[in-house]
Amino acid sequence: MPEDSEIIEQIVDRYDGDDGMLIPMMQDLQAESGYLPADQLRCLGRHLRLPLSRLYAVATFYSSFRLAPKGAHEVTLCMGTVCYLKGSASISEAITREFQVEPGGTTRDRLFSFQAVNCMGACAVAPVMTVDGKYYNGVSPASALEILYGLTKEHVTADKEEQT
Amino acid sequence: MTELGIKRFSSLVELEGMREKLLNSRSASAKSIHVCTGPGCVAKGSFKLYEIFCAAVEGAGSDVQVQAKCVGCHGFCERGPIVVIEPGGIFYQRVEEPDVAEIFRETVLGGRVVERLLYEDPNTGKKVEKANEIPFYKVQERIALSGNGLLDPTEISDYIAEGGYTALAKVLSPMTPEEVISEVELSGLRGRGGGGFPTGRKWRSCRQAEGSPKYVICNGDEGDPGAFMDRCIMEGNPHSVIEGMLIGAYAIGSEHGYIYVRNEYPLSVERLKNAVAQAKELGLVGETILGSSFSFDIRINRGGGAFVCGESTALMASLEGRPGEPRAKYVHTVESGFRGKPTNLNNVETWANIPHIINRGGKWFAGIGTEKSKGTKVFSLVGNVVNTGLVEVPMGITMRRIIDEIGGGIRDGKRFKAVQTGGPSGGCIPAEHLDARVDFEELTKLGSMMGSGGMIVMDEETCMVRVAKYFTDFLQKESCGKCTPCREGLAQMLYILDRITDGEGQVGDIERLEELGGLLEGTALCALGKTAANPVISTIRYFRDEYDAHILDGRCPAKECRGLFRYEIDPEACNGCGICLKNCPADAITGEKKVPHVINQEKCTLCGTCWEKCPFTAVLKV
Known part of the structure; x- marks a missing residue:
């Protein structure tokens, strides 16, 4: 896309094309799209005359870089002992089945990233799931799916607002 | 302006x-x-x-x-x-x-x-x-933090009004670079980032090193969990760091400076950028500073989120746009550092001390502290202490005074168990050494280190094996993976520690940990690896009985490791209110209303809900 290469040219110029400033350049690039798309990395490498392997090495070494887009929402499900006893495994299975997303992954439509964690320290209200940091307690497979279906709508309206 | x-x-x-x-x-x-x-x-x-x-x-x-x-x-x-x-x-x-x-x-x-x-x-x-x-x-003595709480960090005029950039003026008025270095040497200032290398000597080596250009770097990659002093200086008094770097650059003969700031500190980046821009506008940074022949430019880099980049050679690799992997230091960075050129790197707090040393003289600075550790040190006092916060104290003060007088003692009337200093590469110091003086040598002797100045206070309810495991886990995740001892050794240590805290420790595990620790210290490539076993080794040294209790008795004395203690209800304290019964997710609690309840140990999952919920502290960990 010509737009991409324009953005990359701007970023490269910002640092006088100094390849020592690769990390700040990649940070700026990530700020544009939220992650580092492969074709943009390739394009940046061409501008700096650096092999893609070098950019990939940097992107995978530092924890602040992402090679895949994150979902619009972050869903975390507790798999601690108590939550597990109260059925969080079946919640996880239900989410995987309904949204085709494994723990640690992101849905194909990038609606949400799904994470399973060991214990969130909220055993008293198990099973626990958080969505963008908001706690939902005592969830069941049905109520978890209901919450996540609610996200779809939120996401769509948010997008629409952005477009108008 | x-x-x-x-x-x-x-x-x-x-x-x-x-x-x-x-x-x-x-x-x-x-x-x-x-x-x-x-x-x-x-x-x-x-x-x-x-x-x-x-x-x-x-x-x-x-x-x-x-x-x-x-x-x-x-x-x-x-x-x-x-x-x-x-x-x-x-x-x-x-x-x-x-x-x-x-x-x-x-x-x-x-x-x-x-x-x-x-x-x-x-x-x-x-x-x-x-x-x-x-x-x-009252007990504090503030030098590096003296501008904090006084100055508006976003206004250079505030810094100037309070005497800012007078040290730079003094240096350019003129002192010879040699005189500047001598003054810093006289002060006895040592690197505040952890290493404790004499700053003046470093500057001299860099000045004498052949090659140009020469670089000056400020290490603002404060990665130790529990330490935030560099952040507070960068955000609270950014011009003191810039002035320190200007003086260092003049002494060394450098025209190019970098400040490498941790990715997690966006406000530090913003304040430093603003400060550099203001200083540039006034001709305090840039070409022909204050009308002299001295020029110096500063660039600010944001890190990528890697703990190892706090190590000087890894930081320089990162500045060159490469993965932050350290290299062996048989060739010093003052001779061949950033881009293979002579490079002088100092930590934020070190730089912030420089203007004070120039203004008030190296002799004044050397009058504070102990024989080998001069001046003051900023510590972040955190953990189970009443007054958490950032403190600056003269070197040589005892740990007891820091914790009791400044920190106000242990929270909730509990007993002190240990203080962890030096970040993930440091160690835990027990109560019997609380009267030790805080200086570089003393802390090293105790099996810990000064580090960047984190001071995490732990009370009697902290399991030392878990503390060691926490730091080992942290370091194992942050190991860059370049050298085998660090990459594989830490993974093995973590494996053994996991086993111990799960109650599956084996006789001989302590010795295995010690052996791995010795291997790391002797063979790892960089300081991160060489010191990575410190948390384990120091806790074995002072709290071996806790390791033994886990391994031999299947018991966690601090009652933190799940499975290595039980919950019981004290029949004297329980009035049968039924709150625990209602909240127990495993239906493991039985009892009639107003009659002491009982936990069925077979059913209990040790989740701790009853312990948290009981309003009468009748649930006990045994």
Whole structure:
């Protein structure tokens, strides 16, 4: 896309094309799209005359870089002992089945990233799931799916607002 | 700044003239509201307080001489948000939004003190008006933090008015680079980032090294969990760091500087960028500084989020746009560092000390501290201590004074168990060594280290094996993977520690850990790897009985490791209210109303819900 290469040219110029400033350049690039798309990395490498392997090495070494887009929402499900006893495994299975997303992954439509964690320290209200940091307690497979279906709508309206 | 009539300074005289002008423009009766914007206070909403104060100032009318300013961390984070009213230094703590109007009406306009917002000395029960009367501050001696709480970090004029850039002027007025280095050598200043290498000697080696250009780097990659002093200096007094770097660059003969700031500190980046831009505008950074032949430019780099980049060679690799992997240091970075050129790297706190040393003399600095560790050190005092916060103390003070007098002792009347210093590469120091003096050598002798200055206090309910495991886990995740001992050794240590805290420790595990620790120390490539076993080795050294209890008796003495202790209900304390029964997710609790309940150990999952929920502390860990 010509737009991409324009953005990359701007970023490269910002640092006088100094390849020592690769990390700040990649940070700026990530700020544009939220992650580092492969074709943009390739394009940046061409501008700096650096092999893609070098950019990939940097992107995978530092924890602040992402090679895949994150979902619009972050869903975390507790798999601690108590939550597990109260059925969080079946919640996880239900989410995987309904949204085709494994723990640690992101849905194909990038609606949400799904994470399973060991214990969130909220055993008293198990099973626990958080969505963008908001706690939902005592969830069941049905109520978890209901919450996540609610996200779809939120996401769509948010997008629409952005477009108008 | 144009409103103050400041333009680019082309000589020292102009800088001095501006300082006088700034001081004269200050009226003695003008009030100043200092709102702390350190990380602790910001988390408690101090930016909002600042906005409300600003609105109050605007609404007060032009006949009232008052200004509100955001200042750097005051240090007493426990009591934040902190607001100080000058002149008079009236110290308000735990200020909330509704208090702003009262402070403004009573203190700023009326000159009266709002008693209820003052700090109450727990020893005497008396309200205290000024910071220096509070025990937390009394024992402290502030050099690197002296501008914090006083200056607006976003305004260079504030720094200049308080004597900022006088050290630079003194150096350019002129001292020879040799004289500058001698002064720093005389001060006995040692690197504050952890290594403790004599700063003056480093500068001299770099000056003498062949090759050009030479580089000056400020290490602001403060990665130790539990340490935030560099952040507070970068955000609270960024010009002190810049001035220090300018002086160092002049002494070494460098024209190019970099500040490498941790990715997680966006406000530090913003404040430093703003400060460098202001200094450039006034001709304090850039070409022909203050009309002299000295030129120096500073660039600010944001890290990528890797702990190992705090190591100097890894940091330089990162600055070159490569993965932050360290290299062996048989060739020193002062000879061949960044881009293979002579490079002098110092930590934020080290740089912030330099202007003071130049202004007040190396001899003055050397008069503070111990024989081999001079000056002061900033520590972040955190953990199970009453007063958490940022403290600056003279070297040689005992750990006991820091924890008891400044820190106010252990929280909730519990007993002290250990203090962890030096970050993930440091160690745990037990009660019997609390009277040890804080200096580089002493801490190393005790199996810990100075590190960047994190001081995590732990009480009797902390399991030392878990502490060791926490740090090993952290380091294992942050290991860059370049050398085998660190990559594989830490993974093995973590494996063994996991086994121990799961109650599956084997006889001989302690020796295996010690052996791996020795291997790391002897063979790892960089300081991160060489010191990575410190948390394990030091806890084995002082708390071997806890390891033994886990391995031999299947018991966690601190009752933290799940499965290595049980929950029981004390029939004396239980009144049968039924709260635990209702909340137990495993239906493991039985009992009639108003009759002491019982936990069925077979069913109990050890989740701890009953222990948390019981209002009568009748649930015991045994």
